[in-house]
Amino acid sequence: MERFRWLYIIGLILVLGTEGAGAPVRVVLPESVSVRGDEIFLGQVARIDGTSDLDDFSLGRSPGPGSSLNLPGSRIRIRILQQFPDAECEIPGIVRVERQGQHISEERVRVLVHEALQKENRDVSVRIRDLRLVGQNVFALGRLTLGRLETTGTGSRVRGQFPVYVDGNSAGNLRFVAQIDRMGTVLVATRNLEKDGMIRPEDLRQERRDITGLRGDVLSHPDQALGMALRLRVGEGDVLRSDRLIRPPLVRRGDPVRMVVESDNLRVHTSGQALRDGGLGDRIPVENLRTGKVVQGEVMAAGRVRLAF
Secondary structure (H helix, E strand, O other): OHHHHHHHHHHHHHHHHHHHHOOOOEEEOOOEEEEOOOEEEHHHHOEEEOOOOOOOOEEEEOOOOOOEEEEEHHHHHHHHHHHOOOOEEEOOOEEEEEEOOEEOOHHHHHHHHHHHHHHHOOOOEEEEEEEEEEOOOEEOOOOEEEOOOEEEOOOOEEEEEEEEEEOOEEEEEEEEEEEEEEEEEEEEEOOOEOOOOEOOHHHEEEEEEEOOOOOOOEOOOHHHOOOOEEOOOEOOOOEOEHHHEEOOOOEOOOOEEEEEEEOOOOEEEEEEEEOOOEOOOOEEEEEEOOOOOEEEEEEEEOOEEEEOO
């Protein structure tokens, strides 16, 4: 009796084991699936019964973040049957695969661009009139950071980009085009100022203007212009630039000058004649009237030139 009982148990184990080993493989894939990473794995998008060997079965590269692609269901079925010939497959004719991503809005880019440009232009107020993203603005999921703003272009039209990193890895560039204004303080002529005229306080006023289209040598403070002479005529309301100003000559060519030689314990004066116009600090040639020798001297005041000792 005991013998028959053991034979029954062994037979039952063999039957159950055979049924478990012969369990069919079944793969069910919906018409539309969503993925996160760079590769499409069957185990992430399908229901798989009967085996785990298909979990890491790759269906190919994922589309770009925020994009989609269509995979032929027949091709997926053939590849599964090559590995499991008896597998049951419920796979539609076309499988649409969508890649998840994180979106960067134009409004966020506008804020980032304004902050970066304002930091680069501390003395002016930057205003963005229009901004448009160009190309990709959806990136892979993960910790997203932006690199330093890079810009090109002159005047009010600016092209730029931020390098994008996801989890520390390069993920492309966030590109844009923008129209911007830069408001700053400039010096303006209160009246018509003639060439060679000396600039006085009443000739100037400060105004707040859009300086986007102006050259970089515009003046902003009266101290930069007072006491200077004009190289060119400046009209009323015109912005003053440094290239239109010159230091007024304290010595003119042909003027008699006092030539001074100085040291700690010695001061010598002699008469000379300027051979070229010169402003304060300019080095000009001077002829010594006693010896006829021409030397170089530094203009130190009206009618006075200092010679090197």
